[in-house]
Amino acid sequence: MRVHSMKILCSALLAALCLSGPARADDIVFMSTQLRPIEEAQKLREVILKDFPQKVTLVPEEPAPLATRMKAEADAGKRTVSVVAAGHGELQPLQAIGALDPIDDVAAKLKDRGIPASLMQLGKLGTDKQLYIPWMQATYIMVANKKALPFLPAGADVNALTYDQLAAWAKAIQEKTGQRRLGFPAGPKGLMPRFFEGYLYPAYTGGVVTPFRSAEAETMWGAFKALWASVNPNSANYDFMQEPLQGGEVWIAFDHVARLKDALIAKPDDFVAFPAPAGPKGRGYMAVVAGLSIAKGAPNRAGGEALIEYLTEAKVQLITASEVGFFPVVKAELPANLNPGIKLEAAAVDKTQSAPDALVSFLPVGLGDKGGQFNKVYMDTFQRVVLRGEPIRAVLDSEADALKAIMTATNAPCWAPDPASSGACPVK
Amino acid sequence: MTTAVEPAALPRATPASAARAQWLPYLLLAPSLIFLAVLFALPFLQTLLLSVSDGDKLSLANYAKMATDLNFAPSLRNTFALVLAVVPLQVVLALGMAMMLQKVRVARDIVLWIWTIPLAVSDLAAGLAWFAILNDSGYLNSVLYAVGAIPDQQGLLSYETPVTLFIGIAAAEIWRATAIVLVILVAGVQLIPREYGEAAEVFGATAWQRFLRVTLPLLKPSLQTALILRTVLAFEVFAVVYALGGRNMPVLVGEAYVWQHENQNYGVAAAYAVLVMAVSLAATVVYLRALRVPREQQS
Numbered sequence: 251m252r253v254h255s256m257k258i259l260c261s262a263l264l265a266a267l268c269l270s271g272p273a274r275a276d277d278i279v280f281m282s283t284q285l286r287p288i289e290e291a292q293k294l295r296e297v298i299l300k301d302f303p304q305k306v307t308l309v310p311e312e313p314a315p316l317a318t319r320m321k322a323e324a325d326a327g328k329r330t331v332s333v334v335a336a337g338h339g340e341l342q343p344l345q346a347i348g349a350l351d352p353i354d355d356v357a358a359k360l361k362d363r364g365i366p367a368s369l370m371q372l373g374k375l376g377t378d379k380q381l382y383i384p385w386m387q388a389t390y391i392m393v394a395n396k397k398a399l400p401f402l403p404a405g406a407d408v409n410a411l412t413y414d415q416l417a418a419w420a421k422a423i424q425e426k427t428g429q430r431r432l433g434f435p436a437g438p439k440g441l442m443p444r445f446f447e448g449y450l451y452p453a454y455t456g457g458v459v460t461p462f463r464s465a466e467a468e469t470m471w472g473a474f475k476a477l478w479a480s481v482n483p484n485s486a487n488y489d490f491m492q493e494p495l496q497g498g499e500v501w502i503a504f505d506h507v508a509r510l511k512d513a514l515i516a517k518p519d520d521f522v523a524f525p526a527p528a529g530p531k532g533r534g535y536m537a538v539v540a541g542l543s544i545a546k547g548a549p550n551r552a553g554g555e556a557l558i559e560y561l562t563e564a565k566v567q568l569i570t571a572s573e574v575g576f577f578p579v580v581k582a583e584l585p586a587n588l589n590p591g592i593k594l595e596a597a598a599v600d601k602t603q604s605a606p607d608a609l610v611s612f613l614p615v616g617l618g619d620k621g622g623q624f625n626k627v628y629m630d631t632f633q634r635v636v637l638r639g640e641p642i643r644a645v646l647d648s649e650a651d652a653l654k655a656i657m658t659a660t661n662a663p664c665w666a667p668d669p670a671s672s673g674a675c676p677v678k
Numbered sequence: 679m680t681t682a683v684e685p686a687a688l689p690r691a692t693p694a695s696a697a698r699a700q701w702l703p704y705l706l707l708a709p710s711l712i713f714l715a716v717l718f719a720l721p722f723l724q725t726l727l728l729s730v731s732d733g734d735k736l737s738l739a740n741y742a743k744m745a746t747d748l749n750f751a752p753s754l755r756n757t758f759a760l761v762l763a764v765v766p767l768q769v770v771l772a773l774g775m776a777m778m779l780q781k782v783r784v785a786r787d788i789v790l791w792i793w794t795i796p797l798a799v800s801d802l803a804a805g806l807a808w809f810a811i812l813n814d815s816g817y818l819n820s821v822l823y824a825v826g827a828i829p830d831q832q833g834l835l836s837y838e839t840p841v842t843l844f845i846g847i848a849a850a851e852i853w854r855a856t857a858i859v860l861v862i863l864v865a866g867v868q869l870i871p872r873e874y875g876e877a878a879e880v881f882g883a884t885a886w887q888r889f890l891r892v893t894l895p896l897l898k899p900s901l902q903t904a905l906i907l908r909t910v911l912a913f914e915v916f917a918v919v920y921a922l923g924g925r926n927m928p929v930l931v932g933e934a935y936v937w938q939h940e941n942q943n944y945g946v947a948a949a950y951a952v953l954v955m956a957v958s959l960a961a962t963v964v965y966l967r968a969l970r971v972p973r974e975q976q977s
Binding site: 438622625630 | 835837838920923925926939942
């Protein structure tokens with residue numbers, strides 16, 4: 251009996267080993283931090299990549315192990331990965347360890363795709379070489395349960411909110427229902443730093459690094475701390491806002507479109523989607539880009555180039571949008587039969603981008619592997635000011651030193667919406 | 679499998695075989711030593727080196743960065759508070775359970791088996807199970823609400839309720855990791871010859887006196903092992919804390935994880951790792967000294 255079960259176990263192990271065995275040399279190993287959830291990965295494999303003529307082995311990978319793996323492959327001198335797909339901020343550390351191959355040749359071939367120059371510029375990661383080709387884009391929006399709409403302050407237009415109106419709205423809900431129903435993704439894996447860097451800071455100060463400790467920033471933190479009194483305290487644990495939205499724990503939420511998608515797809519009639527609020531300096535919003543790059547020493551560079559060309563075709567970009575809810579980087583009209591949830595998102599994204607007071611900011615550029623510590627400055631400031639109640643001025647001054655140290659160490663020039671700088675972006 | 683070697687086939691003791699016999703123990707130990715050296719000592723040295731290097735020069739900058747971080751003091755305090763709250767309770771509980779188990783005549787194995795179920799549950803899974811109980815719309819809130827004990831959902835795991843969060847994490851840790859202490863103590867109790875207890879009983883010792891004067895001292899080697907193992911693991915607590923509180927209750931290993939993965943500063947992460955290692959080593963030394971086992975009792 252025991253011998254028998256051992257045999258079964260052994261053959262199962264053997265089978266598992268065979269299945270997970272190394273890809274054949276002519277396969278294109280495509281490692282992606284994007285579309286990692288199993289349903290999305292399946293859609294990438296079976297729908298998006300269906301018409302690509304070569305065999306692609308998709309390996310979903312978390313952002314942090316990605317850098318470790320690329321470094322290990324470089325150290326070992328045995329490369330398996332040809333194409334890397336990751337968020338802009340996740341590709342930066344790979345550039346810092348020299349794991350990305352310049353692909354100006356691929357960029358030249360894709361000239362007629364209509365990828366905006368600003369996005370192509372991002373793909374240089376602060377160098378003078380093209381290191382990734384933009385693949386998909388997204389941004390952050392707000393979603394509200396329709397139950398929250400009756401509490402909107404008088405005269406407020408949900409599609410053109412200000413931060414003061416958002417605060418009044420959340421406060422009204424709290425006072426009338428006894429519950430704090432505004433939520434932010436401030437959990438360990440949440441994208442809260444992007445809210446500060448791309449939304450709150452630009453809206454109040456018109457910048458993100460330069461005015462870090464300005465008087466406007468001081469006002470901003472004071473206002474945000476007051477707003478936080480109406481925020482659900484579980485926000486410090488939320489990673490994806492679609493979950494508390496679907497559960498009804500939160501009625502109004504801010505998050506990345508990909509992290510709101512499930513709620514909107516599941517119940518498109520229960521929710522509205524709208525742009526993030528505006529502050530005194532405009533409606534700050536952040537353009538998020540995921541890119542495709544070729545690993546240095548890629549075992550199948552030609553296949554990788556073909557894969558990048560395929561994924562940036564307009565037709566494939568549209569399939570990608572309707573299947574996984576990331577929006578095209580190339581010029582392409584969204585199809586009419588789009589999923590109603592995705593349609594809500596697309597409309598909110600469009601309203602954000604075309605708002606008259608829109609103030610676009612890009613992801614941090616040129617921070618290399620210091621991107622995480624850059625986010626930490628904003629999250630630490632938030633923790634200290636809002637959660638621990640430390641005096642705002644003192645916190646801003648001490649965190650400004652940390653920010654200055656990062657900017658000096660990386661020598662990263664300012665990116666939008668901060669005014670351009672020569673040399674490292676200054677913290678005034 | 680057990681093809682016994684014929685005695686006649688044994689070689690005569692020659693100088694060569696004597697030398698071989700001398701080397702044999704080392705030869706047999708070699709695989710485990712090499713294993714430990716390659717997979718433990720080497721990575722540890724690398725971590726140590728990483729923690730004291732800044733670029734390519736030696737420096738304590740990583741430690742300075744660790745110590746001045748806003749989460750350092752809370753994580754140190756929380757980790758020690760958890761160890762001090764959880765480990766003694768676990769030892770007392772496990773001792774009680776081991777003693778009770780001795781008196782169980784029927785279905786003893788089944789009781790032991792049930793008690794050790796948490797041992798088989800991964801710590802993250804245990805944390806998630808407790809999260810299902812303790813979160814805002816979890817079982818505890820539902821039950822309390824159903825019986826009318828609370829008017830509305832009560833948040834137990836947020837940054838606004840550090841006390842219930844701590845109690846929740848401690849409860850989950852006690853549930854999850856008391857079994858390992860229990861297993862070691864049960865093994866230890868079974869090794870104590872019955873004659874000692876019976877002799878004490880003949881001289882009129884009460885049950886409590888027998889426990890304090892006979893069982894407990896004889897259990898010292900097992901207690902030492904259990905305490906060292908449990909304390910070292912308690913200093914490494916992470917998954918349960920993460921599942922229940924996210925970063926609302928920072929702990930040392932959690933901070934190491936955050937510095938490694940979120941902040942991508944491997945040097946500070948290494949400094950945390952070295953600190954956890956040092957704290958664990960110190961605890962081990964304390965136990966080895968405080969619960970010194972006489973040579974004749976060592977097996």
